[in-house]
Amino acid sequence: MNFNKLAVTINVWKDYGACFDFYTETMGLVPSWGDRASEWTSLSAKEGAPPCIAIFDANLMAKGDKAYGSPKAFTQPDTITLTIPTDDVERDYKRLKEAGVEFIGIPESKEMGSKSVKFRDTEGNLLELGEFENYFTGTDE
Numbered sequence: 037m038n039f040n041k042l043a044v045t046i047n048v049w050k051d052y053g054a055c056f057d058f059y060t061e062t063m064g065l066v067p068s069w070g071d072r073a074s075e076w077t078s079l080s081a082k083e084g085a086p087p088c089i090a091i092f093d094a095n096l097m098a099k100g101d102k103a104y105g106s107p108k109a110f111t112q113p114d115t116i117t118l119t120i121p122t123d124d125v126e127r128d129y130k131r132l133k134e135a136g137v138e139f140i141g142i143p144e145s146k147e148m149g150s151k152s153v154k155f156r157d158t159e160g161n162l163l164e165l166g167e168f169e170n171y172f173t174g175t176d177e
Contacts, residue, residue, distance in 0.1 A: 043087065044118060046161060047094035054158045055091050062135045065089065089118075114162045117154070125151045125167050132165070 048055045056072045059065045059079055068087050070077030075096055078087035122128045125143045132155070133139060143153040143165075152166030 043090065045090045045092050046118075046157070046159065048091050048159055049094050050159055052091070052093045058158045059089065059091060062132065062137060116162070118161060118163045119168075120163060120165050121168055122165055123167065125153060125165060128165055129153055 046055070052075070053072055056077060060067065060072075065079035065081065065088070066083050066085075068078045068080040068085075075093040076090065078090045080087050129139065129143050137155050140154040140156070143151055145151045150166055150168045152164050152168075154162060154164045156162060
């Protein structure tokens with residue numbers, strides 16, 4: 037396994053176009069492959085950077101992969117959070133709020149040396165924007 041090349045794919049069940057607009061227009065990511073009319077789009081933080089997120093029309097997966105069973109209802113609690121590191125939560129919180137993102141609370145500092153705030157994309161996926169000094173490294177540096 038090569039976890040240092042881990043990629044996130046968001047399976048879009050509701051509205052692919054709205055999800056594409058959220059990640060490009062609201063979040064500011066740049067398509068590196070695909071577009072709003074595609075069934076799959078890889079998104080990068082900036083032009084020329086490697087992809088960091090992909091969105092995929094999951095309805096196609098349910099049709100094409102006989103072994104895959106699509107969810108019967110969207111009643112399951114959150115089982116994953118897409119964590120987006122930033123060096124300034126307040127700045128990005130303000131920018132995204134002005135772009136129309138509805139946050140779950142306000143940026144708050146945590147005991148483990150982080151500051152974060154959560155929100156959802158157009159598909160209802162839980163995202164967390166945060167400053168994580170030592171959270172991912174496990175160091176005290």
